[in-house]
Amino acid sequence: MQDPDPVDPNLEGFIWLTKHFTGKILYEYRNWENFRQDRILKIHDLKEAYFGTGHVAYRGSLYYQRAGYNQIVRYDLAKERVLATVKVRRSLYNGGNNYLYATEYNYYDLAVDENGLWVIYGSSRSRTSMLVSKVNPQDLRLEKTWNVSVDHQSYGNSFIACGVLYLVRNTTSKETLIDFAYDLYKKLPVTVRLKFTNPFQMNNMIAYNPLEKKVYTWDKGNQLTYMLLM
Known part of the structure; x- marks a missing residue:
């Protein structure tokens, strides 16, 4: 993970890594080399264990799911402590x-x-509803939620770029x-049919970087980089 808007210039160019699908350890690197x-x-001790591969680094914090709970956690990378948590209601989060x-x-x-920080998740009320919420990066308040009708469990992953969910x-x-x-x-589906490759056939984290206009x-x-034509 790399922060596209670190706020603190001392964190520019840093890389953060979690190993395995759950744990409490976050590794920090000064640069790509x-x-x-x-x-x-x-090495950061997150206190609250993470789950999954959907974390992001943004504006000087790490955002992740608290393992076993319907909660998103904000961990400040400079202060090395949790500053906010929020419950994501009506969401699938265990099982x-x-x-x-x-x-x-x-x-x-x-x-x-x-446009900022988002969280994508499944609805506990409908298996064919993918919910997308715009998140306030400071207090984690869910500012607005979109209900997207799609069988999300038939897809492998997603990302958001320029306000469009792919x-x-x-x-x-x-x-x-x-x-x-x-x-x-616009609250409208977009007709799209783009080729995508998984050279090693186990692509478990896909993320768009708005600063570099690339998908990692x-x-x-x-670690692969996909160039985009914007």
């Missing part, structure tokens, strides 16, 4: 049949784009498609 060499600058995607990696998927059909096959998109501000992924331990 140190990350490649696994030269750890700092083997309640995952957000076809893969068993996430109940919540946090995202950052040009769903990747499969993350375990080499060749797949982005064949669903929804403009959150973690595909079976390989």
Whole structure:
């Protein structure tokens, strides 16, 4: 993870990493070169365990799901402590049949784009409803929620770019498609059919970086970059 808007200039260029799908340890690296060499600058003890691969670093904080709870946590990377938590009501957050995607990696998927911080999750009221909430990055207040009608458990992952939600059909096959998109501000589906590749066939984290206009992924331990034409 890299913070596209670190606020604190001392955190510019830093990289953060979690290992495994749940745990309490966050690894901090000074830059990409140190990350490649696994030269750890700092190890954070998060106190509250995370779950999944949907965390993001944004505006000097790490945002993640508290394992086993319908809560999103804000952990300040400079102060090294939790500053806010929020309950995400009407959400699926535990249990083997309640995952957000076809893969068993996430109940919540946090995202950052040009508009700020988002959380994507499944509705506890309908299996064909994907909920997307705009999140205040300070107090984690859910400012607005969109109900997107789609069978989200038939998709492998998603990301948000320029206010548009994109769903990747499969993350375990080499060749797949982005064949669903929804403009959150216009409240309209977008016709899309884009080729997408998972070279190592286990792509369990997909995130858009609005600063660099790139999509980053973690595909079976390989860090990949997808260039975008904006």
